[in-house]
Amino acid sequence: MAKTQPARGMRDFLPTDVRRREYVIGVVREVYERYGFEPLETPAVENIETLLGKYGEEGNQLIFKILKRGEHEKTGEADLALRYDLTVPLARVVAEYGDKLPKFFKRYQIQPVWRADRPARGRFREFYQCDVDICGARSMIVEAELCAAVSDVLVKLGFNDFTIRLNHRQVLSGVLAQAGVTHDKQADALVALDKLDKIGAEGVAKELEARGIAGEAAFKLLRFFEGVAGIERAANLVDVGAPGTERAAFNADMLGRLVEFIGPHDAGALGCEELRQILQYAEASGVGARIKLDPSLARGLSYYTGAIMEINVPDLAGSLGGGGRYDNLVGMFSGRDIPACGFSLGLERIIVVMTEREMFPAELTSAPADVMVTVWDEEATADALALARELRAAGLRVDVYPQTDKLGKQFKYASALGVPFVVVAGPDERARGEVALKDMRSGEQRTMSRATIVATLQESLNRKI
Amino acid sequence: MAKTQPARGMRDFLPTDVRRREYVIGVVREVYERYGFEPLETPAVENIETLLGKYGEEGNQLIFKILKRGEHEKTGEADLALRYDLTVPLARVVAEYGDKLPKFFKRYQIQPVWRADRPARGRFREFYQCDVDICGARSMIVEAELCAAVSDVLVKLGFNDFTIRLNHRQVLSGVLAQAGVTHDKQADALVALDKLDKIGAEGVAKELEARGIAGEAAFKLLRFFEGVAGIERAANLVDVGAPGTERAAFNADMLGRLVEFIGPHDAGALGCEELRQILQYAEASGVGARIKLDPSLARGLSYYTGAIMEINVPDLAGSLGGGGRYDNLVGMFSGRDIPACGFSLGLERIIVVMTEREMFPAELTSAPADVMVTVWDEEATADALALARELRAAGLRVDVYPQTDKLGKQFKYASALGVPFVVVAGPDERARGEVALKDMRSGEQRTMSRATIVATLQESLNRKI
Numbered sequence: 001m002a003k004t005q006p007a008r009g010m011r012d013f014l015p016t017d018v019r020r021r022e023y024v025i026g027v028v029r030e031v032y033e034r035y036g037f038e039p040l041e042t043p044a045v046e047n048i049e050t051l052l053g054k055y056g057e058e059g060n061q062l063i064f065k066i067l068k069r070g071e072h073e074k075t076g077e078a079d080l081a082l083r084y085d086l087t088v089p090l091a092r093v094v095a096e097y098g099d100k101l102p103k104f105f106k107r108y109q110i111q112p113v114w115r116a117d118r119p120a121r122g123r124f125r126e127f128y129q130c131d132v133d134i135c136g137a138r139s140m141i142v143e144a145e146l147c148a149a150v151s152d153v154l155v156k157l158g159f160n161d162f163t164i165r166l167n168h169r170q171v172l173s174g175v176l177a178q179a180g181v182t183h184d185k186q187a188d189a190l191v192a193l194d195k196l197d198k199i200g201a202e203g204v205a206k207e208l209e210a211r212g213i214a215g216e217a218a219f220k221l222l223r224f225f226e227g228v229a230g231i232e233r234a235a236n237l238v239d240v241g242a243p244g245t246e247r248a249a250f251n252a253d254m255l256g257r258l259v260e261f262i263g264p265h266d267a268g269a270l271g272c273e274e275l276r277q278i279l280q281y282a283e284a285s286g287v288g289a290r291i292k293l294d295p296s297l298a299r300g301l302s303y304y305t306g307a308i309m310e311i312n313v314p315d316l317a318g319s320l321g322g323g324g325r326y327d328n329l330v331g332m333f334s335g336r337d338i339p340a341c342g343f344s345l346g347l348e349r350i351i352v353v354m355t356e357r358e359m360f361p362a363e364l365t366s367a368p369a370d371v372m373v374t375v376w377d378e379e380a381t382a383d384a385l386a387l388a389r390e391l392r393a394a395g396l397r398v399d400v401y402p403q404t405d406k407l408g409k410q411f412k413y414a415s416a417l418g419v420p421f422v423v424v425a426g427p428d429e430r431a432r433g434e435v436a437l438k439d440m441r442s443g444e445q446r447t448m449s450r451a452t453i454v455a456t457l458q459e460s461l462n463r464k465i
Numbered sequence: 466m467a468k469t470q471p472a473r474g475m476r477d478f479l480p481t482d483v484r485r486r487e488y489v490i491g492v493v494r495e496v497y498e499r500y501g502f503e504p505l506e507t508p509a510v511e512n513i514e515t516l517l518g519k520y521g522e523e524g525n526q527l528i529f530k531i532l533k534r535g536e537h538e539k540t541g542e543a544d545l546a547l548r549y550d551l552t553v554p555l556a557r558v559v560a561e562y563g564d565k566l567p568k569f570f571k572r573y574q575i576q577p578v579w580r581a582d583r584p585a586r587g588r589f590r591e592f593y594q595c596d597v598d599i600c601g602a603r604s605m606i607v608e609a610e611l612c613a614a615v616s617d618v619l620v621k622l623g624f625n626d627f628t629i630r631l632n633h634r635q636v637l638s639g640v641l642a643q644a645g646v647t648h649d650k651q652a653d654a655l656v657a658l659d660k661l662d663k664i665g666a667e668g669v670a671k672e673l674e675a676r677g678i679a680g681e682a683a684f685k686l687l688r689f690f691e692g693v694a695g696i697e698r699a700a701n702l703v704d705v706g707a708p709g710t711e712r713a714a715f716n717a718d719m720l721g722r723l724v725e726f727i728g729p730h731d732a733g734a735l736g737c738e739e740l741r742q743i744l745q746y747a748e749a750s751g752v753g754a755r756i757k758l759d760p761s762l763a764r765g766l767s768y769y770t771g772a773i774m775e776i777n778v779p780d781l782a783g784s785l786g787g788g789g790r791y792d793n794l795v796g797m798f799s800g801r802d803i804p805a806c807g808f809s810l811g812l813e814r815i816i817v818v819m820t821e822r823e824m825f826p827a828e829l830t831s832a833p834a835d836v837m838v839t840v841w842d843e844e845a846t847a848d849a850l851a852l853a854r855e856l857r858a859a860g861l862r863v864d865v866y867p868q869t870d871k872l873g874k875q876f877k878y879a880s881a882l883g884v885p886f887v888v889v890a891g892p893d894e895r896a897r898g899e900v901a902l903k904d905m906r907s908g909e910q911r912t913m914s915r916a917t918i919v920a921t922l923q924e925s926l927n928r929k930i
Contacts (some may be wrong), residue, residue: 002514004561004798007545010508012558014565015572018504034857036834036864039483043475044509044577045529045547049467064510065532067543069581076541078532080472082510093477096469100479103878104867106833107480112509116534122851126508139868141840143852152857284847286854333469368571369501381606382749389613389751392499399501400610402569402602413568 009117009125019364022130024350025110027156028130032108037132040107044114048081052086054332056302062115082104082114086131087303087326087342090458094135094340095333104136110347122318122352130321133342135330138273143307143325144281146343150311150321151287153345158359162320164290165310167297168275169324170423171258174268175224175295178261180217189213190298193225201226224261228254228295247289251279254293271306278307305331309343318351321345367418369399370461374424383425387435387453394454397463415440421457425450472584475588484829486593489815490575492621493595497573502597505572507554509579511672513546519553519797522765547579551596552768552791552807559600560798560804575812584661585781588815595786598793598807605739608772608790609746611808615776616752618810623824627785628644629755630775632762633740634789636723639733640689640760643726645682653923654678655763658690666691689726693719693760712754716744719758735770743772768794774808781818816832832883835926839875841887848890850868852900852918859919861926880905886922890915 006012013021029039051063065078072079083089086109094105109131117123132149134142147164154162176186188211197202201222208218235250255275262268275293282288299308299322306325313320323343331337354360373388375381384400391398399419401410407424414422424436435453438445439460448456471477478486494504516528530543548554551574559570574596582588597614598606612629619627641651653676660667666687673683700715720740727733729911740758747753764773764787771790778785788808796802819825838853840846849865856863864884866875872889879887889901900918903910904925913921 002798004557007512008511013506015503034862040479041478043471045472047472067530092469137867141867144847284850333467369505385749397499402606403604419741
């Protein structure tokens with residue numbers, strides 16, 4: 001006998017799960033389309049060279065690789081791999097179909113990706129990303145539109161306590177460079193600083209030293225990020241939705257500190273100006289109060305070149321989504337750089353929080369049918385099927401009990417499914433040209449002419465809704 | 466520079482393609498739900514043992530296998546594999562969650578599967594199946610309901626010339642046994658008989674001989690199947706939708722021949738009785754005239770145990786879908802047999818035919834937005850975004866030109882996308898509290914108060930629809 005569990009870190013979705021997933025996906029799709037985005041789909045399987053070298057060393061390790069087939073299978077080599085995110089396939093598509101696509105390609109894509117990560121709460125090996133990207137434009141209008149779109153999605157789903165943390169890769173580099181961290185140590189510095197919340201300033205100092213960053217550079221860095229953490233605590237905006245003006249003042253303060261610290265560092269200063277524009281445009285888009293400048297935000301993926309964003313809610317350790325600008329990724333495929341920026345929402349993370357907070361509408365758990373037609377015996381089967389056909393033609397969702405059985409069992413089955421009405425046509429009813437209709441909620445049973453059952457049911461169902 | 470094509474036999478779906486796919490999927494889902502089916506989803510990746518040994522030797526060769534990860538990668542071994550169909554995962558799910566599922570589990574599942582087949586017209590290495598199955602019941606009500614459901618899907622999509630070919634695995638066995646073909650030669654006999662259309666009786670006789678089936682068995686078989694082919698040609702029902710009564714007479718004639726030939730072969734006779742019931746029930750379900758008994762239909766998959774079905778249209782060599790009863794598959798996982806029967810529609814096949822016949826509704830190619838807001842200059846950007854926000858809040862689909870640019874270029878872009886309206890707010894208009902609205906189809910441009918633009922656009926769009 002074979003194992004019957006799904007593979008490690010993967011899940012089966014029973015009907016209630018699927019309905020919840022489709023509800024969220026429906027909202028995402030509707031909002032993205034309201035922003036003028038168009039749908040794209042790419043294959044689950046990519047040539048392995050398409051993926052390797054795009055996600056950093058750690059990412060490479062997490063890619064699921066597919067064995068060559070036929071006589072090549074025994075070489076143990078892989079030529080294909082499972083999609084790891086939706087951004088690299090988008091870059092490939094833009095490079096491949098460039099001239100068939102609009103000048104600015106605004107696409108959304110809602111598909112699964114696979115990562116051989118260690119499974120944990122809200123972290124699976126197969127999960128859906130809901131991506132939205134604009135290719136072809138360098139203006140910060142893009143960043144503002146994306147923040148507004150994902151914010152609209154979350155508000156429409158019922159979230160009101162999320163924060164979009166915002167930072168900029170060039171600003172990060174500027175801060176590190178101005179502190180005196182050499183280029184080759186910047187990644188190490190970010191890993192250490194990322195732990196400030198958890199292990200405090202002293203812990204981070206030790207970690208920096210262990211990674212070869214000591215003396216003045218470590219001191220300057222820590223002083224800057226401690227200052228940042230201090231005003232965050234003072235403003236108490238970390239995890240609460242604050243009024244717009246308060247949030248705007250906080251962001252202006254934070255931006256001022258960055259500008260001052262970075263000083264004349266060219267790329268860093270340009271990054272600060274882009275952050276200023278994003279904040280201004282986001283304000284006009286109505287999403288300003290959702291955004292919080294966070295100079296410590298780094299994001300793992302290696303392809304980001306400009307603004308980076310991440311969405312958090314208080315009751316989830318990870319993020320609901322994230323994104324950023326990646327102006328060089330398309331060029332890795334086409335040799336011609338095309339600016340691009342995108343945002344990705346994590347379907348599973350959203351569903352975990354919505355489930356715990358009971359945010360799903362009650363209709364999602366409704367019965368699979370409006371009415372069930374019973375099957376009295378072999379002889380009455382054709383009549384039962386003919387009746388089901390009529391009811392379906394009238395637009396009703398109709399279940400037919402799929403075998404002859406004791407009537408009691410058939411009622412019990414309908415009741416277990418929550419089907420509100422059951423139709424019975426026994427030999428007596430059929431002889432008189434009648435059927436019986438049972439209302440499963442009231443228990444009331446009425447006999448009526450076979451000719452009137454469709455209209456009666458339609459009316460009863462309308463009344464119940 | 467990396468390759469930018471998708472992997473061999475796989476495809477990217479640009480927005481128009483996705484819209485077509487979603488249109489078909491939407492119809493499939495709606496009809497299946499009208500029959501009381503509920504949605505299920507399973508992972509793309511299964512443990513490799515779940516799939517091996519379920520699809521016959523040829524199937525095993527076509528499974529995409531996934532390399533073990535980390536230190537085990539260099540062994541060249543596979544522990545996971547890509548889903549090959551939706552039936553085996555369903556059987557696994559029924560075995561795993563049996564007591565959480567309804568007594569009769571009626572599920573639909575619309576997901577991709579992967580097969581390392583040689584790509585051809587309408588045959589891809591990643592393709593979607595739209596499956597619908599009923600688990601738990603042995604009655605032929607199930608077969609009739611499934612035929613009615615897939616028929617409703619095709620009719621709703623605009624097909625009216627499809628045929629559901631029907632046969633039965635036990636009837637096939639009965640015919641072969643009564644002709645004197647030994648059990649171990651039955652598969653060979655079916656492969657040869659499958660070519661009757663193409664290579665004629667003499668060709669098949671040679672092929673049978675080459676496979677070790679000669680003498681009386683070959684003679685009896687050929688005579689029976691030539692007779693069958695003869696009445697098919699005479700009735701001229703092969704590829705045309707025939708009136709119900711004519712089709713019923715044809716099926717009755719065919720069933721009579723089968724009953725006569727099979728004689729006392731127990732399982733075969735039981736199979737004939739099941740075919741009779743399916744025809745009777747399908748008639749009541751309104752799908753009788755779509756069904757054609759075809760004693761030569763065999764279906765490739767090894768797990769079928771009873772009725773088998775396949776849907777064809779005249780202008781496609783392959784089938785639009787197929788299915789059958791598989792009463793032993795769940796038992797391969799749980800040790801306890803649960804009867805089951807299902808039907809699978811091939812999304813890509815349906816789309817190939819619908820595209821060639823131009824069956825898609827025109828709305829599917831509509832513009833990605835109702836209106837585009839232009840961006841005059843840096844200074845006017847915030848105002849443009851605020852206007853877009855208002856228009857979206859009113860339910861419109863709104864594109865914002867994602868950078869400052871010459872106005873001519875912005876109009877050209879909107880025109881290329883087919884966006885029907887463009888809003889302009891230059892310095893003069895903004896100074897007067899006005900905006901200009903251009904109707905891209907008539908070329909007409911009107912200036913109006915900023916306060917009235919939302920209502921004006923809503924009204925104009927309603928008029929256009």
